[in-house]
Amino acid sequence: MSIHPPLGPEVSLPPLALSGLAPEAPASVKMEARHITYHYGRTLALNDVSVPVHRDRVTAFIGPSGCGKSTLLRVFNRMYDLYFDQTVDGEVWMDGENILAPNVDLLALRTRIGMVFQKPTPFPLSIFDNVALGVRLSLDPAPAELRNRVEEALRRAALWDEVKDILPTSALSLSGGQQQRLCIARTLAVGPEVILFDEPCSALDPIATAKIEQTIDELKRDHTIAIVTHNLQQAARISDYTAFMYLGEILEFGTTRHLFTAPADARTQRYITGRFG
Numbered sequence: 028m029s030i031h032p033p034l035g036p037e038v039s040l041p042p043l044a045l046s047g048l049a050p051e052a053p054a055s056v057k058m059e060a061r062h063i064t065y066h067y068g069r070t071l072a073l074n075d076v077s078v079p080v081h082r083d084r085v086t087a088f089i090g091p092s093g094c095g096k097s098t099l100l101r102v103f104n105r106m107y108d109l110y111f112d113q114t115v116d117g118e119v120w121m122d123g124e125n126i127l128a129p130n131v132d133l134l135a136l137r138t139r140i141g142m143v144f145q146k147p148t149p150f151p152l153s154i155f156d157n158v159a160l161g162v163r164l165s166l167d168p169a170p171a172e173l174r175n176r177v178e179e180a181l182r183r184a185a186l187w188d189e190v191k192d193i194l195p196t197s198a199l200s201l202s203g204g205q206q207q208r209l210c211i212a213r214t215l216a217v218g219p220e221v222i223l224f225d226e227p228c229s230a231l232d233p234i235a236t237a238k239i240e241q242t243i244d245e246l247k248r249d250h251t252i253a254i255v256t257h258n259l260q261q262a263a264r265i266s267d268y269t270a271f272m273y274l275g276e277i278l279e280f281g282t283t284r285h286l287f288t289a290p291a292d293a294r295t296q297r298y299i300t301g302r303f304g
């Protein structure tokens with residue numbers, strides 16, 4: 028059974044802006060992975076992973092390439108169900124229910140748990156229809172209600188002011204950063220409780236990145252957020268909790284402040300100070 032390539036060469040990172048760390052505050056658990064083991068065919072990608080995701084907080088998943096961060100997000104919304112050769116053992120509990128149980132309604136689950144990917148993935152439709160599509164499919168509201176939902180979602184994704192006069196225009200005409208905020212609006216429009224972000228800013232410039240970070244910060248008022256990021260500064264800026272993953276396991280989990288200032292594991296220390304990754 029193989030697991031992961033060796034770690035890459037040591038790299039240097041600029042010092043972290045620790046002053047931007049979110050304050051610690053108690054929170055309840057919204058979602059909890061329990062003893063998750065995951066295989067792609069014969070490749071072990073996650074090995075007995077247990078980790079909580081706190082309600083109305085941002086939890087960042089960091090770690091070297093190939094350590095299983097994206098795989099864990101895919102477990103949280105059961106994306107693996109689409110692939111016959113991918114297998115998962117363990118449980119993910121959300122609000123008193125194991126969402127990996129076979130009888131769970133996947134369509135309903137995916138409206139409760141939205142996902143935003145690394146590359147913006149707008150449909151070749153108008154800006155309005157990109158946001159409206161999921162709402163029509165899941166809720167089939169009256170036209171006025173649909174328009175309200177689309178506007179509200181675009182406002183919360185901080186895109187409304189830029190697109191309110193061009194809603195019938197193709198979404199493909201938007202910039203990369205705008206397309207990513209459109210994808211956030213599309214996710215928000217169906218009313219998810221949890222939003223999973225898989226490196227949402229890796230294709231964006233610093234200004235577009237700052238807008239997405241600001242949006243995430245506002246969304247956590249009433250959404251539970253898990254984010255995979257390679258950008259340690261970003262994890263430090265926007266997350267309340269951080270999990271450091273290594274070779275398919277969670278090596279360390281804690282408040283972001285604690286993990287970045289007083290990591291318990293020497294490997295976490297080496298990673299966050301840029302000595303490998």
Ligand SMILES: Nc1ncnc2c1ncn2[C@@H]1O[C@H](COP(=O)(O)OP(=O)(O)OP(=O)(O)O)[C@@H](O)[C@H]1O
Pocket residue numbers: 030031032067070071072090091092093094095096097098099
């Ligand atoms: N579709 C796949 N088929 C086979 N193995 C896969 C597949 N996707 C991922 N893997 C393997 O599973 C392990 C975990 O991959 P994953 O993408 O979850 O890591 P990651 O930490 O998100 O990496 P990165 O930071 O580079 O995106 C890696 O060893 C990877 O090679």
